[in-house]
Amino acid sequence: MSTKARGLYISLPIADRMRSMLFYRDAFGFELVGEPTEEDGVPEPLMFRIDQRTLLALIPADGLGWVLGDSRAPAPAGTSECLMGVAAATEQEAADLVERIRGSGGEVLAEPGHRPWGYTALCADPDGHAWQINLEP
Template identity: 60%
Template sequence: MSATATSFSVALPIGDRVRAMAFYRDAFGFEPVGEPTEDGVPEPLVFRTGEGALLVLIPRGGFGWVLGEGRELAAPGTSECLLGMSLTTEAEVDALVESVRRAGGAVPAEPEHKPWGYTALCADLDGHVWQLIVRP
């Protein structure tokens, strides 16, 4: 028997909810789901990134609580996973890289042609790395 998921989510630890919401809205164009709370940010902070795909951003303390006792969070700036976003054109990769820069994110690897496609690496304000790619 195989499981059939109705949605898929990726949860990431963050340092600041307001800054993280603004970054993902401004850099990637993601819109948060839910009604804002007193700080102007929905709780939980969730973005719909595609059909059935969600990005959940959880403050570091809460993330540790969700993981449970005996599990440590990676230190800020440590990459334990690489998030991927497939795009249609090289121009989209280039534009998204510039959007990430304007929103305060980092670009550890500039757009370039690799054997697996036209790709770049971008990092959010908490150091989570995204690979932007147009496959050949």
């Protein structure tokens, strides 16, 4: 008998909670989870709902190191261990998303364009985590 996962959490190390909250809210339009704290106005934990079963958790790098414990160290800043992706419906929607990423403090690593595998762009959040924008299959 197999057990189905109830949800998926993606956790990324970050340097600045406010900067990351604003980036993911403004660039991707992800839904913020939780109430802002009195301390810095950012929910704790800092999470975004991606869809019904997926949450993106943004954890200060030293906090992620604490969670990982002695088993392994977080990747050095600027190192991406995975490539996350988001789908756009049209080339214009992909281009608009790239501009929101740029305008929200992200870096465009590869402008939108046709590649042998399809229409795509490559961007990074302010902490260097890579995101690929593709057209929906």
